[in-house]
Amino acid sequence: MKTKPVIAAGLLGLTLLGLLAPPLMAQTPYPQTRVTLVTHSSPGGGTDVFLRDLTKHLGPLMKTGFSIENIRGGSGASAIAHVAAAPPNGSMLYGTTPTYIQTTLLSKPQVGYEGLDPIVIVFIDPEVLYTRTESPFKSLADVITHAKANPGKSRWGASNPASLERLAMERLARATGVRAAIVSHEGGADQMIGVLNGTYDIGIGEVQELRAQLDAGKIRLLATLSDTRLAGLPTLATAKEQGFNVVVKKFRGLAGPKGMPDEIAKAWEDAIRKALALPEYKAQYTKESLIPMPMGRAEARRFTTEFAKEVTVSLKEMGVIK
Template sequence: MKRLSVVALAGLAFLATEPVLAQTKYPVSPVTLVTHSSPGGGSDVFLRELTKHLTPVMGVSFAVENVRGGSGAAAVAKVAKSAPNGGTFYATTPTYIQTSLLSKPEVGYEGLDPIVIVFLDPEVIYTRAESPFKTLADAIAHAKANPGKAKWGAANPASLERIALERLKRTAGVQAAVATHEGGGDLMINVLNGTLDFGIGEIQEIRSQLDAGKVRLLGVLTDKRLPDFPQLATAKEQGIDLTVTKFRGLAGPKGIPDDIAAQWETTIRAVVASDAYKAEYGKESLVPAVMGRAEARAFTQRFAVDVTNNLKELGVIK
Protein backbone atom coordinates (compact mmCIF):
# COMPACT_ATOMS: atom_id res chain seq x y z
CA MET A 1 0.00 0.00 0.00
CA LYS A 2 2.62 2.46 1.08
CA ARG A 3 4.74 1.61 -1.94
CA LEU A 4 1.77 1.95 -4.22
CA SER A 5 0.93 5.33 -2.77
CA VAL A 6 4.50 6.47 -3.24
CA VAL A 7 4.23 5.53 -6.89
CA ALA A 8 0.96 7.44 -7.08
CA LEU A 9 2.60 10.50 -5.57
CA ALA A 10 5.47 10.32 -8.04
CA GLY A 11 2.86 10.25 -10.78
CA LEU A 12 1.31 13.39 -9.39
CA ALA A 13 4.68 15.09 -9.50
CA PHE A 14 4.74 14.61 -13.25
CA LEU A 15 1.29 15.95 -13.77
CA ALA A 16 1.70 19.01 -11.63
CA THR A 17 1.99 22.27 -13.53
CA GLU A 18 3.84 24.16 -10.80
CA PRO A 19 7.14 25.66 -11.93
CA VAL A 20 9.82 23.53 -10.35
CA LEU A 21 12.19 25.76 -8.43
CA ALA A 22 15.85 25.36 -9.11
CA GLN A 23 17.46 24.32 -5.87
CA THR A 24 19.74 21.74 -4.34
CA LYS A 25 18.21 18.32 -4.05
CA TYR A 26 16.66 17.49 -0.71
CA PRO A 27 18.82 14.81 0.94
CA VAL A 28 16.14 12.41 2.21
CA SER A 29 13.28 10.54 0.55
CA PRO A 30 10.65 9.67 1.60
CA VAL A 31 10.13 12.32 4.24
CA THR A 32 7.81 11.18 7.03
CA LEU A 33 5.43 13.76 8.43
CA VAL A 34 3.93 12.66 11.74
CA THR A 35 0.68 13.95 13.17
CA HIS A 36 -1.27 13.17 16.32
CA SER A 37 -4.53 13.77 14.52
CA SER A 38 -6.53 10.86 13.18
CA PRO A 39 -6.86 10.37 9.42
CA GLY A 40 -9.21 13.02 8.10
CA GLY A 41 -8.65 15.24 11.14
CA GLY A 42 -7.40 18.82 11.06
CA SER A 43 -3.63 18.32 11.00
CA ASP A 44 -3.94 15.24 8.85
CA VAL A 45 -5.75 17.10 6.08
CA PHE A 46 -3.30 20.00 6.46
CA LEU A 47 -0.34 17.67 5.90
CA ARG A 48 -1.93 15.81 3.03
CA GLU A 49 -2.76 19.04 1.21
CA LEU A 50 0.68 20.48 1.94
CA THR A 51 2.52 17.41 0.68
CA LYS A 52 0.52 17.49 -2.52
CA HIS A 53 2.18 20.84 -3.24
CA LEU A 54 5.56 20.10 -1.70
CA THR A 55 6.22 16.98 -3.74
CA PRO A 56 6.81 18.67 -7.12
CA VAL A 57 8.91 21.45 -5.60
CA MET A 58 11.16 19.35 -3.41
CA GLY A 59 11.37 16.36 -5.71
CA VAL A 60 11.04 13.84 -2.90
CA SER A 61 8.08 11.76 -1.78
CA PHE A 62 6.24 12.21 1.48
CA ALA A 63 4.47 9.84 3.82
CA VAL A 64 1.95 11.04 6.40
CA GLU A 65 1.92 8.93 9.53
CA ASN A 66 -0.82 9.15 12.14
CA VAL A 67 0.60 8.40 15.56
CA ARG A 68 -2.24 8.76 17.98
CA GLY A 69 -2.33 8.35 21.72
CA GLY A 70 -1.50 10.55 24.64
CA SER A 71 -3.08 13.69 23.10
CA GLY A 72 -0.02 14.09 20.91
CA ALA A 73 2.57 12.86 23.41
CA ALA A 74 3.19 9.65 21.46
CA ALA A 75 3.77 11.46 18.17
CA VAL A 76 6.10 14.01 19.78
CA ALA A 77 8.13 11.27 21.45
CA LYS A 78 8.44 9.39 18.18
CA VAL A 79 9.73 12.37 16.25
CA ALA A 80 12.07 13.47 19.06
CA LYS A 81 13.76 10.07 18.91
CA SER A 82 14.16 10.02 15.12
CA ALA A 83 17.39 10.85 13.28
CA PRO A 84 17.94 14.62 12.75
CA ASN A 85 18.54 14.24 9.01
CA GLY A 86 15.43 16.03 7.80
CA GLY A 87 13.58 12.78 7.24
CA THR A 88 10.99 13.10 10.03
CA PHE A 89 8.87 16.02 11.16
CA TYR A 90 5.92 16.57 13.45
CA ALA A 91 2.96 18.72 12.46
CA THR A 92 2.77 21.26 15.25
CA THR A 93 -0.36 22.90 16.60
CA PRO A 94 -0.88 24.46 20.03
CA THR A 95 -2.03 21.02 21.22
CA TYR A 96 1.51 19.74 21.67
CA ILE A 97 2.37 22.61 23.95
CA GLN A 98 -0.87 22.28 25.93
CA THR A 99 -0.32 18.56 26.35
CA SER A 100 3.28 19.05 27.46
CA LEU A 101 2.19 21.52 30.13
CA LEU A 102 -0.88 19.67 31.33
CA SER A 103 0.13 16.00 31.23
CA LYS A 104 3.90 16.39 31.62
CA PRO A 105 4.81 13.49 29.31
CA GLU A 106 8.29 12.00 29.08
CA VAL A 107 9.11 14.09 26.01
CA GLY A 108 7.52 17.53 25.99
CA TYR A 109 7.45 20.29 23.40
CA GLU A 110 11.00 21.26 24.38
CA GLY A 111 12.11 17.89 23.01
CA LEU A 112 11.43 19.13 19.47
CA ASP A 113 12.99 21.93 17.47
CA PRO A 114 10.53 24.06 15.47
CA ILE A 115 11.64 24.33 11.85
CA VAL A 116 8.87 26.39 10.21
CA ILE A 117 5.54 27.95 11.05
CA VAL A 118 3.23 27.92 8.03
CA PHE A 119 -0.18 29.27 8.99
CA LEU A 120 -2.06 31.01 11.71
CA ASP A 121 -5.58 29.73 12.28
CA PRO A 122 -8.07 32.40 13.27
CA GLU A 123 -10.47 31.39 16.05
CA VAL A 124 -14.05 32.57 15.70
CA ILE A 125 -17.08 32.68 17.97
CA TYR A 126 -20.24 31.49 16.24
CA THR A 127 -23.87 30.72 16.93
CA ARG A 128 -26.84 29.33 15.04
CA ALA A 129 -28.73 31.44 12.54
CA GLU A 130 -31.91 31.47 14.70
CA SER A 131 -30.04 32.88 17.68
CA PRO A 132 -30.97 36.36 18.97
CA PHE A 133 -27.29 37.30 19.27
CA LYS A 134 -25.78 39.32 16.44
CA THR A 135 -22.39 40.07 17.96
CA LEU A 136 -20.16 38.73 20.67
CA ALA A 137 -21.00 41.84 22.69
CA ASP A 138 -24.71 40.82 22.59
CA ALA A 139 -23.93 37.40 23.97
CA ILE A 140 -21.74 38.84 26.71
CA ALA A 141 -24.44 41.35 27.63
CA HIS A 142 -26.94 38.49 27.86
CA ALA A 143 -24.59 36.60 30.15
CA LYS A 144 -24.20 39.66 32.36
CA ALA A 145 -27.93 40.20 32.60
CA ASN A 146 -28.73 36.55 33.33
CA PRO A 147 -26.13 35.20 35.74
CA GLY A 148 -25.81 31.42 35.59
CA LYS A 149 -27.89 31.11 32.42
CA ALA A 150 -25.18 31.51 29.81
CA LYS A 151 -23.99 28.31 28.08
CA TRP A 152 -20.86 28.27 25.98
CA GLY A 153 -19.15 25.37 24.25
CA ALA A 154 -15.64 24.32 23.25
CA ALA A 155 -14.67 21.23 21.29
CA ASN A 156 -12.28 19.54 23.73
CA PRO A 157 -11.49 19.68 27.45
CA ALA A 158 -8.23 21.43 28.28
CA SER A 159 -7.89 22.68 24.70
CA LEU A 160 -6.71 26.12 23.71
CA GLU A 161 -10.34 27.01 22.92
CA ARG A 162 -11.51 25.90 26.35
CA ILE A 163 -8.86 28.06 27.99
CA ALA A 164 -9.90 30.93 25.74
CA LEU A 165 -13.51 30.71 26.96
CA GLU A 166 -12.37 30.63 30.59
CA ARG A 167 -10.31 33.75 29.89
CA LEU A 168 -13.31 35.32 28.18
CA LYS A 169 -15.32 34.81 31.38
CA ARG A 170 -12.60 36.56 33.39
CA THR A 171 -12.02 39.44 31.00
CA ALA A 172 -15.70 40.16 30.56
CA GLY A 173 -16.47 39.51 34.20
CA VAL A 174 -19.41 37.14 33.59
CA GLN A 175 -20.51 33.74 34.79
CA ALA A 176 -21.13 31.05 32.17
CA ALA A 177 -21.24 27.29 31.99
CA VAL A 178 -18.54 26.04 29.62
CA ALA A 179 -19.37 22.63 28.17
CA THR A 180 -16.61 20.62 26.52
CA HIS A 181 -17.18 18.02 23.84
CA GLU A 182 -15.60 15.11 22.01
CA GLY A 183 -14.59 17.11 18.99
CA GLY A 184 -15.99 19.80 16.74
CA GLY A 185 -18.91 17.69 15.44
CA ASP A 186 -20.47 17.22 18.87
CA LEU A 187 -20.05 20.90 19.57
CA MET A 188 -21.70 21.87 16.29
CA ILE A 189 -24.79 19.78 17.09
CA ASN A 190 -25.25 21.54 20.41
CA VAL A 191 -24.85 24.94 18.79
CA LEU A 192 -27.32 24.06 16.00
CA ASN A 193 -29.98 22.68 18.34
CA GLY A 194 -29.77 25.71 20.58
CA THR A 195 -28.36 23.99 23.64
CA LEU A 196 -25.47 26.46 23.63
CA ASP A 197 -25.40 30.24 23.27
CA PHE A 198 -22.31 29.97 21.13
CA GLY A 199 -19.32 27.85 20.30
CA ILE A 200 -15.68 28.58 19.54
CA GLY A 201 -13.76 27.05 16.65
CA GLU A 202 -11.78 27.44 13.46
CA ILE A 203 -13.37 28.59 10.22
CA GLN A 204 -12.68 25.29 8.50
CA GLU A 205 -14.61 23.36 11.16
CA ILE A 206 -17.76 25.37 10.53
CA ARG A 207 -17.30 26.12 6.84
CA SER A 208 -20.15 23.97 5.54
CA GLN A 209 -22.67 25.36 8.04
CA LEU A 210 -21.46 28.86 7.33
CA ASP A 211 -21.93 28.46 3.57
CA ALA A 212 -25.41 27.09 4.13
CA GLY A 213 -26.33 30.03 6.33
CA LYS A 214 -26.99 27.82 9.36
CA VAL A 215 -24.52 29.57 11.63
CA ARG A 216 -23.60 33.20 12.19
CA LEU A 217 -20.20 34.55 13.17
CA LEU A 218 -20.23 36.74 16.27
CA GLY A 219 -16.61 37.75 16.46
CA VAL A 220 -13.06 36.77 15.66
CA LEU A 221 -10.28 36.48 18.21
CA THR A 222 -7.49 38.00 16.14
CA ASP A 223 -5.75 41.38 16.22
CA LYS A 224 -7.00 42.41 12.80
CA ARG A 225 -10.17 41.60 10.87
CA LEU A 226 -10.04 38.63 8.51
CA PRO A 227 -9.67 39.50 4.81
CA ASP A 228 -12.44 36.98 3.95
CA PHE A 229 -14.87 38.43 6.49
CA PRO A 230 -14.32 42.18 6.45
CA GLN A 231 -17.61 42.85 8.29
CA LEU A 232 -16.77 40.56 11.18
CA ALA A 233 -15.56 42.64 14.13
CA THR A 234 -12.75 41.39 16.33
CA ALA A 235 -13.35 40.79 20.01
CA LYS A 236 -11.12 43.74 20.77
CA GLU A 237 -13.31 46.06 18.69
CA GLN A 238 -16.30 44.76 20.66
CA GLY A 239 -14.64 45.81 23.88
CA ILE A 240 -13.32 42.41 24.94
CA ASP A 241 -9.58 42.22 25.20
CA LEU A 242 -9.00 38.64 24.09
CA THR A 243 -6.90 37.31 21.26
CA VAL A 244 -6.13 33.67 20.56
CA THR A 245 -3.39 32.54 18.23
CA LYS A 246 -3.42 29.08 16.79
CA PHE A 247 -0.65 27.99 14.47
CA ARG A 248 0.32 25.20 12.12
CA GLY A 249 3.93 24.34 11.43
CA LEU A 250 6.55 21.63 11.46
CA ALA A 251 9.08 20.64 14.08
CA GLY A 252 11.82 18.05 13.94
CA PRO A 253 14.23 16.34 16.30
CA LYS A 254 17.01 18.53 17.69
CA GLY A 255 20.16 18.87 15.60
CA ILE A 256 18.85 19.31 12.07
CA PRO A 257 21.59 21.01 9.96
CA ASP A 258 21.10 24.67 9.01
CA ASP A 259 21.03 24.09 5.26
CA ILE A 260 18.05 21.76 5.59
CA ALA A 261 16.23 24.30 7.75
CA ALA A 262 16.95 27.02 5.18
CA GLN A 263 15.70 24.78 2.38
CA TRP A 264 12.42 24.28 4.21
CA GLU A 265 11.94 27.98 4.69
CA THR A 266 12.42 28.81 0.99
CA THR A 267 10.28 25.87 -0.12
CA ILE A 268 7.41 26.69 2.22
CA ARG A 269 7.53 30.34 1.17
CA ALA A 270 7.34 29.35 -2.49
CA VAL A 271 4.55 26.83 -1.98
CA VAL A 272 2.44 29.15 0.16
CA ALA A 273 2.75 31.83 -2.52
CA SER A 274 1.65 29.50 -5.32
CA ASP A 275 -1.83 30.08 -6.71
CA ALA A 276 -2.88 26.43 -6.61
CA TYR A 277 -2.20 26.15 -2.89
CA LYS A 278 -3.64 29.58 -2.18
CA ALA A 279 -6.94 28.47 -3.64
CA GLU A 280 -7.05 25.50 -1.25
CA TYR A 281 -6.04 27.10 2.02
CA GLY A 282 -7.98 30.24 1.22
CA LYS A 283 -11.16 28.17 1.49
CA GLU A 284 -10.23 27.32 5.05
CA SER A 285 -9.39 30.93 5.93
CA LEU A 286 -5.89 29.96 6.99
CA VAL A 287 -3.67 33.02 7.25
CA PRO A 288 -0.21 32.44 5.76
CA ALA A 289 2.44 33.47 8.25
CA VAL A 290 5.63 31.77 7.16
CA MET A 291 8.44 31.85 9.69
CA GLY A 292 11.87 30.30 9.29
CA ARG A 293 13.64 28.36 11.98
CA ALA A 294 14.93 31.27 14.09
CA GLU A 295 11.58 33.03 14.06
CA ALA A 296 9.65 29.81 14.63
CA ARG A 297 11.78 28.99 17.65
CA ALA A 298 11.19 32.40 19.20
CA PHE A 299 7.48 32.26 18.36
CA THR A 300 7.04 28.84 19.91
CA GLN A 301 8.92 29.89 23.02
CA ARG A 302 6.76 32.98 23.40
CA PHE A 303 3.63 30.94 22.83
CA ALA A 304 4.59 28.41 25.49
CA VAL A 305 5.22 31.17 28.02
CA ASP A 306 1.82 32.70 27.24
CA VAL A 307 0.01 29.39 27.63
CA THR A 308 1.87 28.67 30.87
CA ASN A 309 0.85 32.06 32.25
CA ASN A 310 -2.78 31.54 31.24
CA LEU A 311 -2.93 28.11 32.80
CA LYS A 312 -1.34 29.41 35.99
CA GLU A 313 -3.72 32.34 36.13
CA LEU A 314 -6.65 29.95 35.86
CA GLY A 315 -5.12 27.76 38.56
CA VAL A 316 -4.96 24.72 36.29
CA ILE A 317 -1.23 24.24 36.79
CA LYS A 318 1.05 25.47 39.52
Protein backbone atom coordinates in the same frame (compact mmCIF):
# COMPACT_ATOMS: atom_id res chain seq x y z
CA MET B 1 -8.11 -6.64 -0.75
CA LYS B 2 -7.73 -7.15 -4.46
CA THR B 3 -8.84 -3.63 -5.15
CA LYS B 4 -6.18 -2.03 -3.05
CA PRO B 5 -3.33 -2.48 -5.55
CA VAL B 6 -5.59 -0.99 -8.23
CA ILE B 7 -6.31 2.08 -6.16
CA ALA B 8 -2.73 2.17 -4.97
CA ALA B 9 -1.55 2.15 -8.56
CA GLY B 10 -3.80 5.09 -9.28
CA LEU B 11 -2.35 6.96 -6.35
CA LEU B 12 1.18 6.09 -7.39
CA GLY B 13 0.37 7.51 -10.80
CA LEU B 14 -0.76 10.74 -9.21
CA THR B 15 2.39 10.94 -7.13
CA LEU B 16 4.58 10.34 -10.15
CA LEU B 17 2.77 13.08 -12.01
CA GLY B 18 3.54 15.36 -9.13
CA LEU B 19 7.20 14.35 -9.13
CA LEU B 20 7.53 14.78 -12.87
CA ALA B 21 6.07 18.26 -12.86
CA PRO B 22 8.65 20.72 -14.18
CA PRO B 23 10.83 22.13 -11.41
CA LEU B 24 9.77 25.67 -10.70
CA MET B 25 13.23 26.96 -10.00
CA ALA B 26 16.78 25.79 -9.79
CA GLN B 27 18.10 25.31 -6.29
CA THR B 28 20.27 22.86 -4.42
CA PRO B 29 18.28 19.67 -3.97
CA TYR B 30 17.08 18.69 -0.51
CA PRO B 31 19.60 16.24 0.98
CA GLN B 32 16.97 13.55 1.60
CA THR B 33 15.10 11.70 -1.14
CA ARG B 34 12.37 10.65 1.23
CA VAL B 35 10.95 12.67 4.12
CA THR B 36 8.59 11.24 6.71
CA LEU B 37 6.20 13.66 8.37
CA VAL B 38 4.79 12.31 11.61
CA THR B 39 1.48 13.32 13.13
CA HIS B 40 -0.44 12.23 16.19
CA SER B 41 -3.70 12.76 14.35
CA SER B 42 -5.43 9.85 12.66
CA PRO B 43 -5.80 9.70 8.87
CA GLY B 44 -8.38 12.29 7.88
CA GLY B 45 -7.83 14.29 11.08
CA GLY B 46 -6.85 17.96 11.14
CA THR B 47 -3.05 17.74 11.08
CA ASP B 48 -3.10 14.74 8.77
CA VAL B 49 -5.08 16.66 6.16
CA PHE B 50 -2.86 19.72 6.62
CA LEU B 51 0.29 17.68 6.01
CA ARG B 52 -1.14 15.87 3.01
CA ASP B 53 -2.24 19.11 1.39
CA LEU B 54 1.06 20.79 2.16
CA THR B 55 3.24 17.99 0.79
CA LYS B 56 1.22 17.90 -2.42
CA HIS B 57 2.65 21.36 -3.10
CA LEU B 58 6.03 20.91 -1.42
CA GLY B 59 6.96 17.78 -3.39
CA PRO B 60 7.75 19.56 -6.69
CA LEU B 61 9.36 22.49 -4.88
CA MET B 62 11.74 20.46 -2.75
CA LYS B 63 12.19 17.66 -5.29
CA THR B 64 11.77 15.00 -2.67
CA GLY B 65 9.19 12.37 -1.80
CA PHE B 66 6.99 12.63 1.26
CA SER B 67 5.16 10.10 3.35
CA ILE B 68 2.86 10.79 6.25
CA GLU B 69 3.04 8.53 9.28
CA ASN B 70 0.26 8.54 11.86
CA ILE B 71 1.61 7.65 15.28
CA ARG B 72 -1.29 7.89 17.68
CA GLY B 73 -1.36 7.27 21.39
CA GLY B 74 -0.49 9.26 24.46
CA SER B 75 -2.24 12.36 23.06
CA GLY B 76 0.78 13.02 20.87
CA ALA B 77 3.46 11.94 23.35
CA SER B 78 4.32 8.80 21.34
CA ALA B 79 4.74 10.75 18.11
CA ILE B 80 6.94 13.38 19.78
CA ALA B 81 9.18 10.73 21.34
CA HIS B 82 9.44 8.93 18.00
CA VAL B 83 10.57 12.04 16.11
CA ALA B 84 12.92 13.20 18.88
CA ALA B 85 14.84 9.94 18.51
CA ALA B 86 15.23 10.27 14.71
CA PRO B 87 18.54 11.43 13.12
CA PRO B 88 18.61 15.25 12.72
CA ASN B 89 19.17 15.13 8.95
CA GLY B 90 15.79 16.37 7.80
CA SER B 91 14.43 12.91 7.03
CA MET B 92 11.78 13.01 9.75
CA LEU B 93 9.72 15.91 11.06
CA TYR B 94 6.68 16.28 13.30
CA GLY B 95 3.55 18.23 12.36
CA THR B 96 3.04 20.64 15.24
CA THR B 97 -0.17 22.06 16.67
CA PRO B 98 -0.81 23.54 20.12
CA THR B 99 -1.70 19.98 21.21
CA TYR B 100 1.97 19.03 21.51
CA ILE B 101 2.55 21.84 23.95
CA GLN B 102 -0.68 21.17 25.86
CA THR B 103 0.12 17.47 26.24
CA THR B 104 3.60 18.28 27.50
CA LEU B 105 2.26 20.68 30.09
CA LEU B 106 -0.62 18.48 31.20
CA SER B 107 1.01 15.07 31.39
CA LYS B 108 4.75 15.74 31.54
CA PRO B 109 5.81 12.85 29.26
CA GLN B 110 9.47 11.82 29.11
CA VAL B 111 9.96 13.71 25.87
CA GLY B 112 7.97 16.92 25.66
CA TYR B 113 7.73 19.76 23.17
CA GLU B 114 11.13 21.01 24.38
CA GLY B 115 12.59 17.75 23.06
CA LEU B 116 11.90 18.94 19.51
CA ASP B 117 13.25 21.95 17.66
CA PRO B 118 10.62 24.05 15.81
CA ILE B 119 11.62 24.39 12.14
CA VAL B 120 8.79 26.36 10.58
CA ILE B 121 5.33 27.71 11.34
CA VAL B 122 2.97 27.70 8.36
CA PHE B 123 -0.56 28.72 9.31
CA ILE B 124 -2.74 30.08 12.03
CA ASP B 125 -6.06 28.23 12.10
CA PRO B 126 -8.46 30.91 13.38
CA GLU B 127 -11.23 30.26 15.88
CA VAL B 128 -14.57 32.00 15.44
CA LEU B 129 -17.51 32.57 17.79
CA TYR B 130 -20.96 31.71 16.46
CA THR B 131 -24.60 31.59 17.44
CA ARG B 132 -27.75 30.24 15.80
CA THR B 133 -29.53 32.40 13.26
CA GLU B 134 -32.70 32.63 15.39
CA SER B 135 -30.81 34.02 18.36
CA PRO B 136 -31.17 37.74 19.24
CA PHE B 137 -27.39 38.23 19.35
CA LYS B 138 -26.00 40.21 16.43
CA SER B 139 -22.56 40.94 17.83
CA LEU B 140 -20.25 39.86 20.59
CA ALA B 141 -21.27 42.94 22.55
CA ASP B 142 -24.92 41.73 22.57
CA VAL B 143 -23.80 38.45 24.09
CA ILE B 144 -21.77 40.15 26.80
CA THR B 145 -24.53 42.67 27.59
CA HIS B 146 -27.01 39.84 27.94
CA ALA B 147 -24.63 37.95 30.16
CA LYS B 148 -24.10 40.98 32.38
CA ALA B 149 -27.84 41.64 32.68
CA ASN B 150 -28.60 37.98 33.53
CA PRO B 151 -25.79 36.71 35.73
CA GLY B 152 -25.64 32.92 35.88
CA LYS B 153 -28.11 32.50 33.02
CA SER B 154 -25.61 32.51 30.16
CA ARG B 155 -24.33 29.26 28.74
CA TRP B 156 -21.40 29.14 26.39
CA GLY B 157 -20.25 26.04 24.54
CA ALA B 158 -16.60 25.10 24.21
CA SER B 159 -14.68 22.13 22.87
CA ASN B 160 -12.35 19.85 24.83
CA PRO B 161 -11.52 20.77 28.43
CA ALA B 162 -8.18 22.56 28.85
CA SER B 163 -8.13 23.20 25.09
CA LEU B 164 -7.19 26.56 23.62
CA GLU B 165 -10.84 27.17 22.77
CA ARG B 166 -11.95 26.55 26.34
CA LEU B 167 -9.20 28.80 27.69
CA ALA B 168 -10.24 31.52 25.23
CA MET B 169 -13.86 31.38 26.45
CA GLU B 170 -12.66 31.59 30.05
CA ARG B 171 -10.49 34.57 29.18
CA LEU B 172 -13.43 36.27 27.48
CA ALA B 173 -15.58 35.77 30.58
CA ARG B 174 -12.84 37.03 32.88
CA ALA B 175 -11.95 40.03 30.75
CA THR B 176 -15.57 41.17 30.69
CA GLY B 177 -16.28 40.14 34.24
CA VAL B 178 -19.41 38.12 33.41
CA ARG B 179 -20.49 34.88 35.05
CA ALA B 180 -21.31 32.41 32.28
CA ALA B 181 -21.44 28.62 32.44
CA ILE B 182 -18.74 27.44 30.02
CA VAL B 183 -19.51 23.90 28.99
CA SER B 184 -16.83 21.60 27.54
CA HIS B 185 -17.44 18.95 24.91
CA GLU B 186 -15.47 16.31 23.14
CA GLY B 187 -14.85 17.94 19.79
CA GLY B 188 -17.24 20.22 18.01
CA ALA B 189 -20.25 18.04 17.07
CA ASP B 190 -22.16 18.02 20.40
CA GLN B 191 -21.39 21.67 20.91
CA MET B 192 -22.83 22.53 17.51
CA ILE B 193 -26.08 20.70 18.29
CA GLY B 194 -26.23 22.57 21.58
CA VAL B 195 -25.92 25.91 19.80
CA LEU B 196 -28.43 24.93 17.10
CA ASN B 197 -31.09 23.86 19.59
CA GLY B 198 -30.57 26.89 21.74
CA THR B 199 -28.94 25.21 24.73
CA TYR B 200 -25.95 27.51 24.37
CA ASP B 201 -25.87 31.21 23.57
CA ILE B 202 -22.62 30.92 21.65
CA GLY B 203 -20.14 28.30 20.54
CA ILE B 204 -16.54 28.35 19.36
CA GLY B 205 -15.00 26.50 16.43
CA GLU B 206 -12.88 26.55 13.31
CA VAL B 207 -14.46 27.83 10.10
CA GLN B 208 -14.11 24.45 8.41
CA GLU B 209 -16.21 22.70 11.08
CA LEU B 210 -18.96 25.29 10.73
CA ARG B 211 -19.04 25.39 6.96
CA ALA B 212 -22.17 23.22 6.50
CA GLN B 213 -24.34 25.24 8.86
CA LEU B 214 -22.86 28.49 7.60
CA ASP B 215 -23.73 27.69 3.98
CA ALA B 216 -27.24 26.67 5.01
CA GLY B 217 -27.72 29.91 6.90
CA LYS B 218 -28.35 28.15 10.21
CA ILE B 219 -25.67 29.94 12.18
CA ARG B 220 -24.36 33.48 12.43
CA LEU B 221 -20.70 34.29 13.03
CA LEU B 222 -20.11 36.88 15.73
CA ALA B 223 -16.36 37.37 15.82
CA THR B 224 -13.05 35.87 14.80
CA LEU B 225 -10.48 35.43 17.53
CA SER B 226 -7.59 36.24 15.21
CA ASP B 227 -5.31 39.27 15.06
CA THR B 228 -6.70 40.41 11.73
CA ARG B 229 -9.85 39.79 9.70
CA LEU B 230 -9.99 36.63 7.57
CA ALA B 231 -9.41 36.85 3.83
CA GLY B 232 -12.24 34.39 3.20
CA LEU B 233 -14.72 36.22 5.49
CA PRO B 234 -13.81 39.89 5.14
CA THR B 235 -16.98 41.21 6.80
CA LEU B 236 -16.48 39.31 10.05
CA ALA B 237 -15.00 41.61 12.69
CA THR B 238 -12.31 40.42 15.06
CA ALA B 239 -13.08 40.25 18.75
CA LYS B 240 -10.34 42.81 19.26
CA GLU B 241 -12.09 45.31 16.97
CA GLN B 242 -15.24 44.80 18.99
CA GLY B 243 -13.35 45.70 22.12
CA PHE B 244 -12.63 42.24 23.54
CA ASN B 245 -8.95 41.46 23.55
CA VAL B 246 -9.06 37.67 23.14
CA VAL B 247 -6.84 36.14 20.47
CA VAL B 248 -6.26 32.43 19.86
CA LYS B 249 -3.20 31.43 17.87
CA LYS B 250 -3.82 27.85 16.86
CA PHE B 251 -0.69 27.33 14.80
CA ARG B 252 0.29 24.63 12.34
CA GLY B 253 3.95 24.01 11.64
CA LEU B 254 6.79 21.50 11.68
CA ALA B 255 9.42 20.54 14.25
CA GLY B 256 12.36 18.17 14.06
CA PRO B 257 14.89 16.42 16.27
CA LYS B 258 17.43 18.72 17.89
CA GLY B 259 20.70 19.48 16.13
CA MET B 260 19.38 19.94 12.61
CA PRO B 261 21.84 21.86 10.34
CA ASP B 262 20.95 25.42 9.34
CA GLU B 263 20.76 24.72 5.62
CA ILE B 264 17.99 22.18 6.12
CA ALA B 265 15.96 24.59 8.22
CA LYS B 266 16.55 27.24 5.55
CA ALA B 267 15.44 24.87 2.78
CA TRP B 268 12.17 24.33 4.62
CA GLU B 269 11.57 27.99 5.20
CA ASP B 270 12.17 28.80 1.51
CA ALA B 271 9.97 25.96 0.30
CA ILE B 272 7.11 26.89 2.65
CA ARG B 273 7.21 30.52 1.56
CA LYS B 274 7.12 29.49 -2.10
CA ALA B 275 4.33 26.96 -1.55
CA LEU B 276 2.20 29.54 0.23
CA ALA B 277 2.55 31.82 -2.79
CA LEU B 278 1.30 29.19 -5.25
CA PRO B 279 -2.08 30.43 -6.57
CA GLU B 280 -3.64 26.98 -6.43
CA TYR B 281 -2.67 26.42 -2.79
CA LYS B 282 -3.60 29.96 -1.91
CA ALA B 283 -7.12 29.54 -3.25
CA GLN B 284 -7.53 26.39 -1.20
CA TYR B 285 -6.30 27.71 2.13
CA THR B 286 -8.11 31.00 1.75
CA LYS B 287 -11.35 29.08 1.28
CA GLU B 288 -10.60 27.15 4.45
CA SER B 289 -9.88 30.46 6.21
CA LEU B 290 -6.34 29.51 7.18
CA ILE B 291 -4.09 32.50 7.78
CA PRO B 292 -0.63 32.05 6.25
CA MET B 293 2.03 32.96 8.78
CA PRO B 294 5.34 31.64 7.47
CA MET B 295 8.14 31.70 10.04
CA GLY B 296 11.69 30.40 9.77
CA ARG B 297 13.47 28.49 12.50
CA ALA B 298 14.61 31.44 14.63
CA GLU B 299 11.16 32.99 14.57
CA ALA B 300 9.38 29.67 15.05
CA ARG B 301 11.51 28.94 18.12
CA ARG B 302 10.69 32.32 19.60
CA PHE B 303 7.00 31.93 18.77
CA THR B 304 6.81 28.44 20.28
CA THR B 305 8.56 29.45 23.51
CA GLU B 306 6.33 32.48 23.81
CA PHE B 307 3.22 30.42 23.10
CA ALA B 308 4.16 27.76 25.66
CA LYS B 309 4.75 30.47 28.24
CA GLU B 310 1.31 31.96 27.60
CA VAL B 311 -0.45 28.62 27.80
CA THR B 312 1.46 27.74 30.98
CA VAL B 313 0.32 30.98 32.57
CA SER B 314 -3.29 30.38 31.50
CA LEU B 315 -3.33 26.79 32.72
CA LYS B 316 -1.77 27.83 36.02
CA GLU B 317 -4.26 30.65 36.42
CA MET B 318 -7.07 28.17 35.94
CA GLY B 319 -5.40 25.77 38.34
CA VAL B 320 -5.17 22.94 35.79
CA ILE B 321 -1.43 22.63 36.41
CA LYS B 322 0.65 23.62 39.37
